[in-house]
Amino acid sequence: MREHFHAIVVGAGPSGNAAAYTLAKAGLKVLQIERGEYPGSKNVQGAILYADALERIIPTFREDAPLERHVVEQRIWMMDQDGHAGAHYRSSSFNEEKPNRYTIIRAQFDKWFSRQVQAAGALVICETTVTALLRGENGRVEGVVTDRENGVVTADIVILAEGVNGLLGTRAGLRTRPKPEQVALAVKEMHFLPQETIEARFNLKEDEGVVIEATGTITEGMVGTAFIYTNKESLSVGIGCLVSDFGETKTKPYELLDRFKRHSSVHPLIEGAEVKEYAAHLIPEGGYKAIPQLYGDGWLIVGDAGSFVNAAHREGSNLAMTTGRLAAETVIYNRRMGLPNVAENLKRYKDELDKSFVMQDLKKYKHLPETLHTNKQFFTTYPHLISTAAQKLLRVDGESKWQKEKDITAAFLRTRRIGGLITDVFKMARAWR
Numbered sequence: 001m002r003e004h005f006h007a008i009v010v011g012a013g014p015s016g017n018a019a020a021y022t023l024a025k026a027g028l029k030v031l032q033i034e035r036g037e038y039p040g041s042k043n044v045q046g047a048i049l050y051a052d053a054l055e056r057i058i059p060t061f062r063e064d065a066p067l068e069r070h071v072v073e074q075r076i077w078m079m080d081q082d083g084h085a086g087a088h089y090r091s092s093s094f095n096e097e098k099p100n101r102y103t104i105i106r107a108q109f110d111k112w113f114s115r116q117v118q119a120a121g122a123l124v125i126c127e128t129t130v131t132a133l134l135r136g137e138n139g140r141v142e143g144v145v146t147d148r149e150n151g152v153v154t155a156d157i158v159i160l161a162e163g164v165n166g167l168l169g170t171r172a173g174l175r176t177r178p179k180p181e182q183v184a185l186a187v188k189e190m191h192f193l194p195q196e197t198i199e200a201r202f203n204l205k206e207d208e209g210v211v212i213e214a215t216g217t218i219t220e221g222m223v224g225t226a227f228i229y230t231n232k233e234s235l236s237v238g239i240g241c242l243v244s245d246f247g248e249t250k251t252k253p254y255e256l257l258d259r260f261k262r263h264s265s266v267h268p269l270i271e272g273a274e275v276k277e278y279a280a281h282l283i284p285e286g287g288y289k290a291i292p293q294l295y296g297d298g299w300l301i302v303g304d305a306g307s308f309v310n311a312a313h314r315e316g317s318n319l320a321m322t323t324g325r326l327a328a329e330t331v332i333y334n335r336r337m338g339l340p341n342v343a344e345n346l347k348r349y350k351d352e353l354d355k356s357f358v359m360q361d362l363k364k365y366k367h368l369p370e371t372l373h374t375n376k377q378f379f380t381t382y383p384h385l386i387s388t389a390a391q392k393l394l395r396v397d398g399e400s401k402w403q404k405e406k407d408i409t410a411a412f413l414r415t416r417r418i419g420g421l422i423t424d425v426f427k428m429a430r431a432w433r
């Protein structure tokens with residue numbers, strides 16, 4: 001007889017781990033299946049961990065989770081070819097007892113999270129790919145088919161936490177493949193430097209960390225951002241742009257990353273580092289409008305597979321964990337109430353999501369993806385204008401400040417005209433509402 005579980009979770013990223021942990025902790029019999037050699041082996045992230053989402057699942061995580069640095073400073077750069085204009089925020093209040101944001105290394109973090117899942121009682125099987133969903137006569141999902149011999153397993157519910165590619169859900173007709181303009185391709189490297197070098201270059205002490213998010217002409221007119229995150233003895237350096245833009249411009253992602261690394265604002269920070277890891281991964285950036293149907297008879301979708309990424313704020317893992325937790329809580333509720341896991345009872349998951357920051361934030365930025373996709377001037381013209389204006393204002397050369405301001409205004413009007421400037425302000429305001 002086939003072994004039957006209360007729940008099967010496909011994938012051991014943050015969303016799958018959050019779901020499996022919550023279910024197992026509540027006493028349900030859980031099977032989690034991961035295709036990677038170990039949890040985290042297939043996963044790529046910057047990575048900033050937002051503590052709040054994890055704290056709601058494992059309040060004591062700070063005691064033994066592999067955390068790199070807590071973030072005390074955020075830098076936002078608008079780059080052009082020669083420099084950058086930036087905004088920084090740094091505060092000693094981020095040196096709090098329970099910091100709010102940490103840098104992490106995903107391979108280590110996912111392994112740690114998986115150990116908690118197993119300690120909570122879930123059975124975790126790696127190096128196993130779920131190849132199909134098992135359907136009952138009425139079409140209800142009743143389990144999964146894996147690539148193992150006799151690898152069919154049944155469950156009351158299957159939670160799809162399979163990440164952005166979501167091949168399983170797509171093949172089963174539960175969701176459609178995201179369009180190229182709804183996904184970014186990010187490439188990332190790990191640059192190893194001695195701890196004291198990192199601390200000197202970034203003005204840090206002990207476990208303090210800095211994150212830099214950069215945009216502008218560095219993405220060569222494509223919609224995207226670059227980043228540098230400080231770990232204890234390494235820097236995560238990466239850049240990502242929409243797949244559709246890479247396709248149109250024929251730009252090679254690793255060449256773009258090389259140009260970012262050679263930039264005069266970046267090179268001094270990474271100079272002399274030993275580059276040890278190179279990874280590429282997709283990020284779902286379609287936002288609210290790209291969210292698929294999230295529940296049905298016998299199934300739920302969580303995390304990147306449901307397009308839960310807030311690209312405006314570079315948040316993904318926290319949305320993944322929150323969706324995983326809320327999905328699990330819905331299953332636990334149904335079990336306690338004796339309700340079958342059919343669509344009408346699983347709708348509770350979507351209702352809880354709608355009430356949470358996850359849907360509220362994604363809804364807030366619902367116009368942002370298409371606004372950026374169709375207005376490339378935000379990645380070309382404006383960074384250049386801002387950089388030229390900053391240079392002009394800062395250069396002390398005998399020209400009056402009146403004249404400088406007049407020239408700067410004229411440059412903006414010449415390039416975008418008054419109508420264009422007003423429309424751009426309106427478009428951005430609408431996208432950020």
Ligand code: FAD
Binds near residue numbers: 046128240282302318
């Ligand atoms: P994933 O982490 O992708 O996990 C899915 C898992 O499912 C994988 O382990 C995969 O092997 C497994 N799987 C897939 N299919 C199958 C199958 N058929 N059978 C078995 N197993 C399967 N978010 C942040 O919060 N902060 C950041 O700083 C940040 N930076 C990022 C930087 C980069 C370069 C990238 C690419 C992403 C970043 N994100 C960041 C986003 C974040 O990584 C994701 O939102 C998050 O990992 C989503 O978690 P998930 O569990 O849904 O999916």
